[in-house]
Amino acid sequence: MRRGLSSERVAIGILERMGFRALDFRKKIVKEGVEVGEVDIVALSPSEELYAVEVKAGKASVSDIRQAYTSALLLGMKPMIVCKGFADAAAETVAKELDVKVLAIPEYYMLFEVEDLELAVRAAMQDAIDELGPPILLPYGEKLTRRDLKYMKAIAESTSVEEAASKLKVTVGDVWRYVNNLRSRGILRGSWGYDRLRIHVKRVLAYITFENRVKAIERRVKRIEKQLDELERKMGY
Template sequence: MRFDEKMQLSSIQRWRSSERIALSILEQQGFQIVETHKKIIINGTEVGEVDIVARDKEGNIYAIEVKAGKIDVTGIRQAYVNAMLLNMKPMIVCKGYADDAARELAQKLGIPVIQLSDVFLVEDEELEIVVREAVEEALSNFFELLLTTPLELREEQKRILIALASSTTLQETAERLGMPLETLLKFLNEFRSLGIIPRWAKKWSSIKRIAQILVAKLTVKSTIEEMKNSLTVIQEMLSDIRKFHHNLK
């Protein structure tokens, strides 16, 4: 089997890879990822889905369509309609335009299009090194998170972490906490600056996973403190019993 045959990717794998690359590029350009795979619901019926919801530095919210290949007229129309239904600005991340008609339509509708490189030329050895280093870095990040001593948190901060850990989206988290999404995003920025949540955790899946780890650590810490308190009480009771027994003699 030739190397290029072994490396053939399914359409789903290619799309997931494109989505990961798109998330990375958006974050590098200053966007804050709000949600991924957001359902579009009208009168209780799901009518579509947006790949990425992101917020720019000015506070504008974008509904972003990700394409593993080139975007055509139909894809541009879909991205535009989805954004309008969500009352957001449209954006597309793809590997270029399928034809001039697609380019003209995107320009006419004012849709920003981020074009990815169509081919990544990487030697086998370079690819192995890149993948190994990425895995090592990811494992190192999570081991550091698991092994460090939990920070002392305010009750409000604990409440936010618990909501993050038990929600399916940032929007749901904000609703559970009874606060606007904008306020929740400010709290997340504060958490990063305080070191509660690592700066590298920007995707919702990473934020949720870290919140779950932190909540578990807080629970363990609280349980240990309760056990220590109980042990202290037991030791005091034993001391009183010994004194009482000694006095009886």
């Protein structure tokens, strides 16, 4: 198990306990078709502001703070770094000057191997369920609107959130906020990177397709039954 991935799992759990929603992880930063960087986590705050989050297993240096700021700037988001504190006074000063939100994690969060292992195993199990699981049923009484279907189809047919936003003619932030809306209604569950989100959306749409086909078959059966009843009456049965 890689320490970097383990630290990210712990960071996601802590962010969510603070009211944030982890939307994507290991997010590639692409400009003019060229990959120029990567951010560990994309998170939505309780006030629906997008944050580009860098995760450090140790203390944050001036270089780490600048990297977090630059990555967020390129993505058009607010910067945040999750770490064990500042490496020195210079790092703290730079963070304040650049308005980088720093979330200092107590030592035991990063060193507690049992919790790290549990989080990583759960994530791996969820990956397998997403890949192999059946279509996902909607919560009782919940119905998808045309707008829901429009967004979900764009996500299902796109390899990145940027591509989905382009198809919908909205911003990346708009897409993530709508995903958060679907989660709040119970249509989508959990927190994933874009690839897992896309799989989950496809499973929901598979259920909708299945349900529509069943309803179409039921309508046809009723029409056939009605025609048979009329035929029996004409023949005097």
